[in-house]
Amino acid sequence: MDREIVHIAIVEDDHEIRQTLNLILDGSKGFSCKYAFPDAESAIASIPNLPVDVVLMDIDLPHKNGIEATRELKRKCPSIDFIMLTVQSDDDSIFESLCAGASGYLLKDTNPVDLLVHIKEVFNGGSPMSSQIARRIINSFRIIDNPLSERETEILKLLSQGLNYKDVAQEVFLSPHTVKTHIKNIYSKLHVNNRAEAIYKAIKQKLI
Amino acid sequence: MDREIVHIAIVEDDHEIRQTLNLILDGSKGFSCKYAFPDAESAIASIPNLPVDVVLMDIDLPHKNGIEATRELKRKCPSIDFIMLTVQSDDDSIFESLCAGASGYLLKDTNPVDLLVHIKEVFNGGSPMSSQIARRIINSFRIIDNPLSERETEILKLLSQGLNYKDVAQEVFLSPHTVKTHIKNIYSKLHVNNRAEAIYKAIKQKLI
DNA sequence: AGCTGTATACCCCGTATGATGTATTTTAAA
DNA sequence: TTTAAAATACATCATACGGGGTATACAGCT
Structure with missing residues (x-):
């Protein structure tokens, strides 16, 4: 099963890089690279009709950027794997790319x-990325710190499930008055004035 | 700066694996491994007082598991890097480990x-993981599908910021009545009956 | 012994909210 | 070109909500 040929397409605006990559990839055993596009538009138009397994996508493209292109193509062709190949390594680019459907994120200085x-790894269901980039992604999972007590967290979770004062009170065997007090304290600790904002903040800070 | 020695501790209940790892690591140039613990409790008691850079943590430990141990130790010693070294590769273990503060996640069959x-990568600020595990993490970023219109998404975002009908209306130059109608439609599309649940669901599905 | 935080419970009050309707216009797809 | 979806707007009504208070009890810390 490792003898299969991986069919690759390149989307890259720089003529030289595009040609070089194309030659290297197409010349390597087990790889075929017959398609290269200089911009998002032509890639979006053509790739859905091509027998492609993996797309190498530059982020900085002339009109529409590579992240948008990936989003559209991934929607049309969910089975194609996308690897972002770029000079940018800022957090926003990484996360946007992953949300858009990219399976890998490599810097252009990769040899x-x-x-x-x-590319083989992606083709076999992996997600290659430099360990520096992996660290940034992993850091997004960490909890900063939790000002809420256990009781408050419990109540906030129930609120996020759509329960009202009374329902929460019943659920945790408390007086509705007490629940109200807890909610007031939650708001004050999170510096918000209502449920919507409280839940938003709590999720963003991974409190619930 | 690559000449510095990395000080390692091992937490692993299997006697043989622990000894073997210990010998290999301590015998390698640039590495020092003077500490090995058979359970979470002893590791938690000792590691905060030891000059350790990286901890290799097994997940399956007798009483308290390695994820809990990592959580407690990471809280006490944020500068120590933790690598989970385990046979389990299920999604829950991976995500819990990362949330607990692990910087890497490797399978025990790693040579x-x-x-x-x-270990060097972690020490230098990276996050090593097999590309299979990276893929699972990356998949958690994908959006399934978005039933909301642009206008509805816009309004839901403003609601999550804690704005009320009138404020939202002002913000998007609409009648409060219209905003109310949009919100009704949002609730119906997300199958919820109130703001709290709507925001919770929307965030979980990455709609806002 | 005093302080702080948590958990519990109650009161009043004005208003924002959600449910249930109707209705027109614009836009996009079939 | 008809149809459907999206965006716009308004009315009524019961009630859930948030802000303002006050209060007791118990925990851990100093």
Whole structure:
């Protein structure tokens, strides 16, 4: 099963990089690279009709950027894997790319041999990324700190499920008055004035 | 700066694995492994007082598991990096570990040479993980599908910021009546009856 | 012994909210 | 070109909600 050929497409506006990548990839055993596009528009128009397994996508493209292109193409062709290949390594680019459907995120200074390895990895269901980039993603999982007490967290969770004062009170065997007091305290601790904002903040800070 | 020695601690209940790892790591140039613990409790008691850079943590430990141990230790010693070293690769274990503060997640069948490389990576601010595990993490970023219109999304975002009918109406130059109608439609599309649940669902599905 | 935080419980009050309707216009797809 | 979806707007009504208070009891910390 490792003998299968991986069919690749490149989307990259820089003529030289595009040509170089194309030659390297198409010349390597087990790889085929017959398609290269200089912009998002032509890629979006053509790729859905091509027998492609993996797309190498630059982020900085002339009109429409590579993240948008990935979003549209991934919607049309969910089985194609996308690897972002870019100079940008800021958090926003990384997360947007992943949300758009990218399966890998590599920097352009990755050497050709590693690139081939990474393309194989994606093709076999992996997600290659430098360990520096992996760290940024992992850091997004951490909880900063939790000002809420256990009781308050419990109540906030129930509120996020759509329960009202009375229902929450019944659920946790408390007086509705007490629940109200807890909610007031939650608002004050999170510096918000209503339920909507409280839940938003709590989720963003991974409190619930 | 690559000449610095990485000080390692191991937490692993299996006697043989612990000894083997200990010998390999301590015998390698640039690495020092003087501490090995068979359970979470002893590790939690000792590690805060030891000069340790990286901890290799097994998940399956006798009483308290490795994820809990990581959570407690990371809280006490934020500068120590934790690598989970385990046979389990289920989604829950991965995400819980990362939320608990782990910086890497490797399977036990990782060969010793790679393990050394990965420890170096963590020490230098990276996050090593197999590309299979990376893929699972990345998949958690994807959006399933968005039933909301642009206008509705816009309004829901404003609601999550804590704005009320009137404020939203002003913000988007609409009649409060219209905003109310949009909100009704949002609730119906998300199958909820109130703001709290709507925001909770919307965030969980990455709609806002 | 005093302080702080948490958990519990109650009161009043004005208003924002959600449910249930009707209705027109614009836009996009079939 | 008809149809459907989206966006716009308004009315009524019971009630859930948030802000303002006050109060007791118990925990841990200093």
